Amino acid sequence: MKKRRFGSHLPGVSVSHHKETANIPIIPMPTPKKVIIPMIQQIGAECQPLVKKGDHVLVGQTIGDTEQRISAPIHASVSGTVTAVQEFVTTQNVVTYAVHIESDGLQELDPSVQPPQVDSLESFITAVRRSGLVGLGGAGFPSHAKLNPKTLDSLHTLVVNAAECEPYITADNRAMVEYTKHLFQAIETVMQYLELDQAFIGVERNKPEAIALLRKRETDKIKVKVLPTRYPQGGEKVMIYEITGQVIQEGKLPGDYGVLVMNVSSLAFLGQFLETGMPLVNKWLTVAGSAIAIPKNVLVPLGTIYRDIIDFCGGYSAEPGEIFMGGPMMGISVFNDNFPVLKNNNAIIALAKEDVYTPKESPCINCGKCIQACPLRLMPCMFDRAGQVGDVDTLRTLKINLCMECGCCAYVCPADRQLVLANKLGKKLLREAQQKGK
Amino acid sequence: MSKNLIVQAAPHIHSSETTSRIMALVLISLAPAAAASIWLFGLRALLLILCCVAGCVGFEYLACRIMKRPNPIGDLSAAVTGLLLALNLPVTMPIPLALIGCFFAIVIVKQLFGGIGQNFANPAITARVMLLASFAGPMTNWVMPRQLAMDAISSATPLGLLDQGAEVLPSYWELFIGLHSGSMGETCIAALLIGGIFLLVTKVIHPVIPLTYLGTVAVFSLLLGQDPLFQLMSGGVVLGAFFMATDYSTCPVTNSGRFVFALGCGILTVAIRSFGSYPEGVSFSILLMNLLTPLIDRYFVTRPFGGLVAKAQKGGASK
Numbered sequence: 001m002k003k004r005r006f007g008s009h010l011p012g013v014s015v016s017h018h019k020e021t022a023n024i025p026i027i028p029m030p031t032p033k034k035v036i037i038p039m040i041q042q043i044g045a046e047c048q049p050l051v052k053k054g055d056h057v058l059v060g061q062t063i064g065d066t067e068q069r070i071s072a073p074i075h076a077s078v079s080g081t082v083t084a085v086q087e088f089v090t091t092q093n094v095v096t097y098a099v100h101i102e103s104d105g106l107q108e109l110d111p112s113v114q115p116p117q118v119d120s121l122e123s124f125i126t127a128v129r130r131s132g133l134v135g136l137g138g139a140g141f142p143s144h145a146k147l148n149p150k151t152l153d154s155l156h157t158l159v160v161n162a163a164e165c166e167p168y169i170t171a172d173n174r175a176m177v178e179y180t181k182h183l184f185q186a187i188e189t190v191m192q193y194l195e196l197d198q199a200f201i202g203v204e205r206n207k208p209e210a211i212a213l214l215r216k217r218e219t220d221k222i223k224v225k226v227l228p229t230r231y232p233q234g235g236e237k238v239m240i241y242e243i244t245g246q247v248i249q250e251g252k253l254p255g256d257y258g259v260l261v262m263n264v265s266s267l268a269f270l271g272q273f274l275e276t277g278m279p280l281v282n283k284w285l286t287v288a289g290s291a292i293a294i295p296k297n298v299l300v301p302l303g304t305i306y307r308d309i310i311d312f313c314g315g316y317s318a319e320p321g322e323i324f325m326g327g328p329m330m331g332i333s334v335f336n337d338n339f340p341v342l343k344n345n346n347a348i349i350a351l352a353k354e355d356v357y358t359p360k361e362s363p364c365i366n367c368g369k370c371i372q373a374c375p376l377r378l379m380p381c382m383f384d385r386a387g388q389v390g391d392v393d394t395l396r397t398l399k400i401n402l403c404m405e406c407g408c409c410a411y412v413c414p415a416d417r418q419l420v421l422a423n424k425l426g427k428k429l430l431r432e433a434q435q436k437g438k
Numbered sequence: 439m440s441k442n443l444i445v446q447a448a449p450h451i452h453s454s455e456t457t458s459r460i461m462a463l464v465l466i467s468l469a470p471a472a473a474a475s476i477w478l479f480g481l482r483a484l485l486l487i488l489c490c491v492a493g494c495v496g497f498e499y500l501a502c503r504i505m506k507r508p509n510p511i512g513d514l515s516a517a518v519t520g521l522l523l524a525l526n527l528p529v530t531m532p533i534p535l536a537l538i539g540c541f542f543a544i545v546i547v548k549q550l551f552g553g554i555g556q557n558f559a560n561p562a563i564t565a566r567v568m569l570l571a572s573f574a575g576p577m578t579n580w581v582m583p584r585q586l587a588m589d590a591i592s593s594a595t596p597l598g599l600l601d602q603g604a605e606v607l608p609s610y611w612e613l614f615i616g617l618h619s620g621s622m623g624e625t626c627i628a629a630l631l632i633g634g635i636f637l638l639v640t641k642v643i644h645p646v647i648p649l650t651y652l653g654t655v656a657v658f659s660l661l662l663g664q665d666p667l668f669q670l671m672s673g674g675v676v677l678g679a680f681f682m683a684t685d686y687s688t689c690p691v692t693n694s695g696r697f698v699f700a701l702g703c704g705i706l707t708v709a710i711r712s713f714g715s716y717p718e719g720v721s722f723s724i725l726l727m728n729l730l731t732p733l734i735d736r737y738f739v740t741r742p743f744g745g746l747v748a749k750a751q752k753g754g755a756s757k
Contacts, residue, residue: 006743015451167451237744250746322444333445349450356444357452362513363555365457368691372644376743381691399742407449414455415555421447 006247010238010375012230013408015167015329017206018288021295022170026178026284028299029312031103035078035303036340037063038088038098042134043141044070049097055082058110060279063099072142073132076110077281077301078103091325091332091339098340101303115277121148124193131273132280132343137161137234137263138326140344143270146262147194151255158190158199159243159254162264163227163234165204166327168288169347174297175268175284176203176210182271183264184217189274190267191221194260198222200243201264204229231329232406236261238375250402265346283341287313291320291350306337306348321353329407359416370409370419376402380409380419387426392433400426457554461514463642467633468521468681474616474626478583479529483622487524489533493540494520501549515554519543522562522681525623526674526721527569530579539565559728560685563721570721580619593619596672597717613671624674634680643684646693647700651679654704662712674720675707682720688728695731695738702727 039047045068051057057076064074080103088098116127129144149155160183164172176183187199199222201214206229214224225243227233237248239261246257254261269280281302288295293314300309306323310316324331325345341348370380379398386394400423409419475483498516502509510516523539543561551557570577582593596608596618608618616626623630637643655675656666670676683689683703690699703723710719 010743013453241743247744249744250742252744320443322446322450324448324450328448328450330448331450332448333443333450335445336443351450357450358444358446359452362457362510363553365460365515365555365686366689366691367460367686368693369455371691371740372693374740377740378742379691379740382739398739399745402742402745405448411449411451412453412455414457414460416452416456418447420449424447 006241006377009228009230010241011373011377011408012232012238012375013373013411014229015231015411017229018167019170019173019206021168021286021288021297022173022207023209024170024174024295024297026171026174026297026299028282029301029304029309031078031105031107031301032304032308033103034083034305035101035103035301036088036098036305037074037077037101037303038090038096038340038342039064039074040090040094040096041074041140041302041343042072043139044068044072044145046096047071047074049085049099051076051082051085051099053082053084056080057082057101058108060113060281061110062112070142070145072129072134072144073279075132075279075281075302076101077303079106079108080104091334113277113279115275116273118189118193118274121193124189127274128270130279131270133266133269133273134280134343135263136265136269136283136344136346138330138344138346140342143262143266146260147190149253149255149260151253151258152194154258155194155255155260156197156258157244157260158187158194158196159240159259159261160187160199160201160264160267161234161236161239161261162201162203162207162210163239164207164264165229165231165233166329166331166347167231168349169286169327171284171286171297171346172264173207173210175265176207177213179268179271180213180217182275183268184222184271185274186267186271187222189270190260190262196260200225202227202233202239202243203264204233232375232404232408235375235404235406237404250399280343283343283345285341285345286347288347289323289349290352290355291316291318293317300341302343303340306334306339306341309341309348310337310350316350318352318354320350321356323348323350329411330405359410359418361417362415364415364417367414369412369414373408373412375406375408376404378403380423381417383426384417384419384422387422387429390429392430395426395430400430403427457513457515460642461518463640464518464637464681465514465521467636467640467642468518468525468623470629470632471525471623471626471677472521474629475525475529475622478616478625479581479622480585483529486527486529486531486533486536486622487521490524490527490536490540491517491520493537494523494544497541497544498549501545502553505549507549507553510554513554516544519548519561522623523565525677526562526566526621528577528579528581528620529622530581531576535569535573535576539569542568555687557687558732559725560682560688563682563724563728566721567725582619583617583625595620595717596668597711600668600672601717607668608672610667610671613668618672620672621674621677624677627671627676630676630680634676637680637684643680644693644696646696647684647689648679650697650700651675651683651704651707654701655707658705658708662708664712669708669711673711673718678703678707678720678724683724683727688731690731690734690738692735692738692740695734698734698738699727699731702730
């Protein structure tokens with residue numbers, strides 16, 4: 001389609017896969033006694049709790065919503081009694097509310113849980129919003145907004161992001177293997193209502209079982225693209241470049257090039273929702289890491305406490321030193337195992353104390369390995385240096401704003417420098433300087 | 439049970455790469471050259487190597503002690519500097535003078551400018567140039583290798599011979615295995631190539647600098663009507679191209695910048711050899727290009743993926 005201006009593949013790093021759970025089917029976890037459901041589980045506006053202490057709620061009942069467009073409703077994942085609506089601090093240090101529900105174990109369905117009537121784009125988007133779906137790949141962008149962008153008319157290609165390039169995580173892989181039918185139904189529905197010409201499923205080579213199953217359903221319009229196993233293959237810009245050759249320019253969105261990117265688990269869920277009408281109340285995720293006794297793929301109600309899930313996976317096999325939600329390259333550390341499962345949470349990784357990487361920063365030796373590893377060809381060592389002395393001009397001209405914080409630079413840095421952190425601080429510095437400039 | 443969790447920014451895993459691992463690999467890659475120098479020049483070569491390594495490590499320790507810096511000996515960079523400096527000296531170099539070189543390399547060039555990664559020029563090269571300027575006699579007291587007699591016979595280096603217009607020059611084979619006079623570590627091309635290839639295979643260095651440097655020397659020698667193979671295998675070009683010019687701290691960070699850097703090194707080397715008053719110019723050329731590195735780093739930056747160039751940005755703003 002386009003000239004590949006940056007070679008056939010972008011740089012990146014080879015990380016050890018640790019995909020031990022790849023062949024372990026998703027097991028539903030018994031309903032937990034209690035769930036905690038925070039009102040921020042997406043990029044965009046915070047939801048307002050619609051229930052109060054003492055209310056009886058049913059599975060699939062909307063318990064949080066907002067009028068804002070960039071947001072998605074939140075539903076009760078268990079039936080039972082609301083025991084509290086309390087303040088909750090997210091990992092981003094944002095204070096919001098969380099609805100605490102004590103389960104009655106009956107899992108009674110809310111009457112609103114009905115297969116949606118979809119016959120037009122409008123009804124489709126309404127249904128997607130009703131499902132509460134957000135991007136399950138990690139970012140958590142509300143899907144109804146993603147499926148209804150300003151550039152809707154010019155969209156022509158759907159890219160299904162099934163790279164799952166983070167180590168440990170196999171949830172997307174299991175979704176492709178176990179929910180293949182729903183995945184293709186969702187792809188077809190999206191293509192039908194958004195009038196797209198073609199769809200590509202981009203999947204890393206290390207998932208042979210999923211690739212074989214996808215290949216069986218491949219059509220002229222829906223194609224499987226097998227990609228090299230290389231982190232960060234699933235980065236949006238990287239994925240689009242590898243599949244279409246299109247370079248997403250600074251300040252542009254994939255939609256500006258007619259491309260829509262969706263995570264494979266999001267689509268698999270969407271297929272299930274269109275069939276059953278059950279909103280996003282259960283989440284399949286990978287539980288793994290050296291401190292987990294029996295690593296598994298589990299299906300858990302939203303808001304289930306990490307501790308309960310880890311107990312379901314045989315408990316800790318060693319004293320945990322660090323627990324993070326998501327993969328080890330971009331995952332976010334949690335303060336304790338009393339943290340609830342969120343919509344965009346695709347893995348819980350608990351590392352034993354001795355396996356925790358604690359960076360011992362030493363001076364930069366100028367080796368340039370971070371530059372060679374950066375998939376977007378940025379210069380992290382220069383950002384680090386410029387950030388330390390507040391050199392905003394250098395940060396700007398070297399385009400720190402493009403950094404997606406994938407972690408390749410810090411992963412390869414021989415001096416153990418915390419380059420991702422430096423990049424975050426550098427971006428903040430640049431933002432502040434730009435605001436002052438205005 | 440999980441009360442003492444570590445909370446930190448991603449990534450939560452790291453490659454096995456560390457500064458000390460890189461320096462250890464460099465030391466290993468220099469082992470063949472060091473062994474060759476002992477084979478060629480006898481046990482005094484070993485003594486000089488040990489003195490230089492001990493001197494550099496000792497000065498590094500003392501300097502950091504006095505300047506109240508964390509002890510950096512574990513990163514092995516001082517040991518690398520010591521070994522490189524030793525390999526750049528003639529075997530007859532008096533030990534006290536070699537130690538002055540160690541002091542200059544570690545304290546003046548490295549620690550006074552902030553320690554590892556901060557030095558503006560390669561410490562070993564700068565020390566060699568300083569010694570050459572200050573103690574020209576001992577620094578050019580070359581002897582023939584493989585002399586078992588007590589009284590070493592002085593002999594000019596191949597480039598010295600060429601400069602003097604000598605009629606008999608060492609053969610390619612003698613140049614390749616190092617059977618000619620010169621600095622301890624520069625003569626045995628075979629050993630240097632083994633080490634250089636080891637560095638390339640272990641990805642400690644990128645091929646851009648050695649290939650560009652050697653290529654430039656070959657091409658420019660040819661253009662000036664000299665024998666390129668002789669030029670490549672005599673003097674310190676191979677040692678410089680693989681081990682000195684590739685020093686991370688003092689070469690540019692991008693591969694385009696490194697290309698320009700190595701090109702400059704190559705041109706300067708040939709220019710000094712052909713037109714300068716010194717028969718050899720590798721250390722001068724690398725030192726000069728070291729000084730240009732910040733400038734090169736400024737102009738040879740990467741082209742970010744999807745990044746708009748400054749011009750286009752201005753145009754966009756005026757619309």
